[in-house]
Amino acid sequence: MKIAFYGSSLLSSYWNGAATYYRGMLRDLAGRGHRITFYEPDAYDRQKHRDIDPPPYAEVRVYPATPEAMRAVVAEAKAADVVVKASGVGVYDDELLAGLVAASRPDAIRIFWDVDAPATLAELAANPGHPLLEAMPALDLVLTYGGGPPVVSAYESFGAAACIPIYNALDPSTHHPVPPEPRFSADLAFLGNRLPDREARVEAFFLDAAARLPERAFLIGGSGWADKPMPANVRHLGHVYTREHNAFNTTPLAVLNIARDSMAAVGYSPATRVFEAAGAGACLVTDAWDGLGLFLEDGREVLVARDGREVAEHIAALTPERARAIGEAARTRITREHTYAHRGAQVDAILRAVAERKRERGAA
Known part of the structure; x- marks a missing residue:
């Protein structure tokens, strides 16, 4: 099938946490014979911070962030x-949605793919006139980055014909063990941009743990943290390009995943970092959230903490031997059950089933 995908960016992960999700998913779908064009606006300096060149699995159309250019690609x-x-395209989101519903053929499969379902659902609840609610009757599917049963139920209550979570996953060709790099050396490393609904949890789980272990080394990567007060044993890197993620994950004794407030509240929403870290064989420490057991087993494949004190206790007790064992167990589990080949097969089957139903309705 010919797929037109309108998203934030395929080429850049700069202020764009969905980049690796898009890349893994679309690479696999292209391998199944789908022809993909990805449309992304030239916005937020993402094109100045590209991680990859235009890939062979998708034609990438970068358009100026203007109303005229938006209408042309629609x-x-x-x-x-x-x-x-x-x-979360970032510019003209509402106009894009309405325009795509109007421009697409009646026999085309129309999909809203939500990479931040808790935030979107909060908007829908607060605004009965939300453009997505107006477009819902014309959509064949809502696919989500995660969220599990709570998100499915919520979307169905808003009139979605079908809502199916397509979880983050691992692309083993991109995220895998590499030799350590000294600049990423630490006892615990965290990677994530500074966002309003993440900052308090970073304080509670990461900075509090660092303050409890002043003799240990902590490392934080991501944009926006430069002016954040931190304990003296925390080193700040700034933006870490996706090509550096393997070394960032492989080098430290352990890496920390911290869900944003909304993701933690809903559950069933593993971040891309979970799969990247597992793919690199990292020992992952994560905050607690419902649904984690679908992906990793506490105590054997991941270490779960409920606050900064428990994070500090994990790091204080962790030996290099146990860290390696946990990282390898996680890598084995994720590679066996949660790669983009698994997710691509799921999406491919969904698309073919919906296309068949639409053909049958059209022939009736």
Whole structure:
């Protein structure tokens, strides 16, 4: 099928946490014979911070962040068999959604792909006139980055014809063990941009743990933290490019995953970092959230903490031998059950089933 995908960015992970999700998913779908064009706006300096060149698995169309350019790329949706509007494009999101519903063919599969379902659902609850609610009757599917049963139930209550979580996963060709790099040396490392609904949890789980272990080394990567007061044993890196993630995950004794407030509240929402770290064989420490057991087993494949004190206790007790054992167990589990080949097969089957139903309705 010919897929037109309108998202934030495929080429850059700069202020764009969905980049590796898009890459893994679309690479696998292209390998299954789908032809993909990815449309991304030139916004937020992402094109100045590209992680990759345009890949062979998708044609990438970068358009100026203007109303005229947006309308021009929307018009191209009429040639696609599948039209995907992702959440959080960042510019003209509402206009993109309405335009794509209008421009796509009646026989095309129309999808809203939500990479931040808790935030979107909060908006829908607060605004009965939300553009997504107006577009919902025309959508064949809502696919989500995660969220499990709570998100499915919520979307169905808002009138979605179907809501299916397509979880983050591992691309083993991209995220895998590499030799350590001294600049990423630490007892505990955390990678994530500074966001309003993440900052308090970073304070509670990461900075508090660092303050409890002043003799240990802590490392934080991601944009926005430069002016954040931190304990003296925390070193700040700034933006870490995706090509550096393997070394960032492989080098420290352990790495920390911290869910954003909304993701933790809903549960069933493993971040891309979980799979990247597991793929690199890292020993992962994570905050607690419902649904974690679907992906990793506490105590054997991951260490779960409920606050900074428990994070500090894990690090104080962790030996290099146990860290390696946990990291290898996680890598084995994720490689066996949670790769983008698994997710791509799921999406491919969904698309073919929906296309068949639409053909049958059209022939009736």
